Amino acid sequence: MNEKFLFIETFGCQMNVNDSERIVTMMADLGYAPTVTPSDADMILLNTCSVRGGAEEKVYKRLSHLRSLKKTKNSLILGVGGCVAQQEGEQLLAKFPWLDLVFGTHNLHLLPDMVRGAEYGERRCETTFIDNEQRLDLFPPVKGASRLSRFVTVMQGCDNYCSYCIVPYVRGREISRRSADILDEVRRLADDGVQEVVLLGQNVNSYGLKSAGEPDFARLISMIAGVEGIRRIRFTTSHPKDMSDELIACFADLPKLCGQIHLPAQSGSDTVLSRMNRGYSRAAYLDRIGALNRARPGIAVTGDMIVGFPGESEEDFGQTLSLMEEVRYADLFSFVYSPRPGTKAADLPEELSRERKLERLERLQELQRRITREINESYLGTLQAVMVEGEGKRPGQVSGRADSGRIVNFSGDPALIGSFVTVRVVAAYQNSLLGELQ
Ligand code: SAM
Ligand code: SF4
Numbered sequence: 001m002n003e004k005f006l007f008i009e010t011f012g013c014q015m016n017v018n019d020s021e022r023i024v025t026m027m028a029d030l031g032y033a034p035t036v037t038p039s040d041a042d043m044i045l046l047n048t049c050s051v052r053g054g055a056e057e058k059v060y061k062r063l064s065h066l067r068s069l070k071k072t073k074n075s076l077i078l079g080v081g082g083c084v085a086q087q088e089g090e091q092l093l094a095k096f097p098w099l100d101l102v103f104g105t106h107n108l109h110l111l112p113d114m115v116r117g118a119e120y121g122e123r124r125c126e127t128t129f130i131d132n133e134q135r136l137d138l139f140p141p142v143k144g145a146s147r148l149s150r151f152v153t154v155m156q157g158c159d160n161y162c163s164y165c166i167v168p169y170v171r172g173r174e175i176s177r178r179s180a181d182i183l184d185e186v187r188r189l190a191d192d193g194v195q196e197v198v199l200l201g202q203n204v205n206s207y208g209l210k211s212a213g214e215p216d217f218a219r220l221i222s223m224i225a226g227v228e229g230i231r232r233i234r235f236t237t238s239h240p241k242d243m244s245d246e247l248i249a250c251f252a253d254l255p256k257l258c259g260q261i262h263l264p265a266q267s268g269s270d271t272v273l274s275r276m277n278r279g280y281s282r283a284a285y286l287d288r289i290g291a292l293n294r295a296r297p298g299i300a301v302t303g304d305m306i307v308g309f310p311g312e313s314e315e316d317f318g319q320t321l322s323l324m325e326e327v328r329y330a331d332l333f334s335f336v337y338s339p340r341p342g343t344k345a346a347d348l349p350e351e352l353s354r355e356r357k358l359e360r361l362e363r364l365q366e367l368q369r370r371i372t373r374e375i376n377e378s379y380l381g382t383l384q385a386v387m388v389e390g391e392g393k394r395p396g397q398v399s400g401r402a403d404s405g406r407i408v409n410f411s412g413d414p415a416l417i418g419s420f421v422t423v424r425v426v427a428a429y430q431n432s433l434l435g436e437l438q
Helices: 014-029 053-072 082-088 090-095 108-118 167-171 179-191 217-225 245-253 270-275 282-295 314-327 354-378
Strands: 004-010 032-034 043-048 077-081 101-103 124-126 149-153 196-200 232-236 260-262 300-307 331-336 383-391 397-402 407-411 420-428 433-437
Touching (some): 014 082, 043 082, 053 082, 077 082, 082 090, 082 101, 082 167, 090 101, 101 108, 149 179, 196 217, 232 260, 270 314, 300 314, 354 420, 383 407, 383 433, 407 420
Parallel strands (some): 077 101, 101 124, 196 232, 407 433
Antiparallel strands (some): 420 433
C-alpha cells in the first residue's frame, strides 16, 4: 500500500489538541501518516473552534484557500471537525462544495468510516449529539506516546451556561470519564515513558460530581499521583465555583501536583460576573485564591479575562484591573467579548464601540505584561526543578518547564532531554527564564 499523508490543523483549546491526537491515531490505522506540509497531503482536516467570531472566520478563510489545492489534486480529501462543524453542520457542505467531510464533536468515532467513503467520492456530514454515557464508549483512544507530557481528557462538555459561551451548545452535556478508564490511560502513558499528565476538561473540578460511584476530582488526582512513572500532574480548566477545599488541599499534600493553576475569573466586577452567570462573586474568587496561596505558597495562577462584556462600565473595568493587581496572575489570556449565536448574552445590547473595547484590552494587557515581568524577575537567583523537554531556541541550549509552568532555557547537552535537572535562574524575560545547570 502506498503511504498516504494527513495534514491536520488544530484551532482553539487543548481539548481540540487532544481530539486531534485521537484523530491522528485513527488515521494511522487507515494508512495515513502525519505531514506538516499541506501540499504533500492526501487528506487535510481542520479541527475547529467557534468560541469567538474571529476563530470561526479563520476557518472559513482557510477553507477558501484550500479550494485551489483541491483543484490541483482532485483526490485530496478535505474535512472539518470540532466546534464549527458542530455548529454549522450540513450548511458547510453547501457553502463549500469542495469540502468532503463534516464531523461533529461527538462523532470522532465515525471518521474512519467517513474517510473510507470519501476515498470513493462520498461527501458526508455527521453531527449527531450523543448526550449520554454511550459517548464515553465511543471515545477513540490515543496512542503513539513518545513525548514526556501528554493530555488526558477526564471529562467532556459543560453544563455551566455562562451567558457569553457557546461551548455547552457545541460540546454538549458535561460527562465525566470513568476513573478506571482514566487510570488505564495514565498507566499506559507512563509505560510509554510519559512523565507528566495534564488532565483536561472544560470544568475539571466538577469531575465525578454527577456520576454515582466515581471519585471527585481531588480523589482522582490522588489516584493518578499513585501511578508509578508519573512525576508531574497539571490540570486545566478549573471553575472558581467548584474549587473545593479538598482540591486545594491536594496542592499542600501532593508533591507531584505542580504549583500552577488556571482559574479564570473573566471579570473583577460583581455586576458583570452576575450577568455572565458565573456563579461566584469577586470576594468568593479572592477567597479561593487566598486558600490556594496558603496551601502552596508562590503558586502560579493563570486566568482568562473578557473585556467589553455588554454593559461593562469604566468602573466595572477598573474592578477587573484591581482584581489582577490583587491576584497577580503569572499569565493571563484576555479576549474582547464576541457575541456568539444562541447564547443569552448575544441578546444583550452592546453599548461599547470596538475601539473602546480594544483600548481597554490594551490597558489590561499592558498591566499584565508588567505583572508577568515582575513575577519572572522574582525567580532570579532561585533554584528550579526543570523537566527538560527539548532543544532550546538558541544553539547549544535545551528547554523545559519549571514546576510553575514557566519555560526555562539553559546551556546543556541534548542528552538531558527527558530528565529532571536543577537550574539556577540567571535572567528573566517576558515569556521565559534563562538558567544555569547546577
Ligand atoms: N471552560 C473554561 C472556563 O470556564 O474558563 C474555558 C472555556 S473557553 C474555550 C476559553 C475562554 O474563552 C473562556 O475562559 C473565556 O475567557 C473565553 N470566551 C468564551 N466565550 C467568549 C466570548 N463569547 N467572547 C470572548 N471570549 C470568550
Ligand atoms: Fe464556557 Fe462557562 Fe462552560 Fe467555561 S464554564 S466552557 S466559559 S460555559
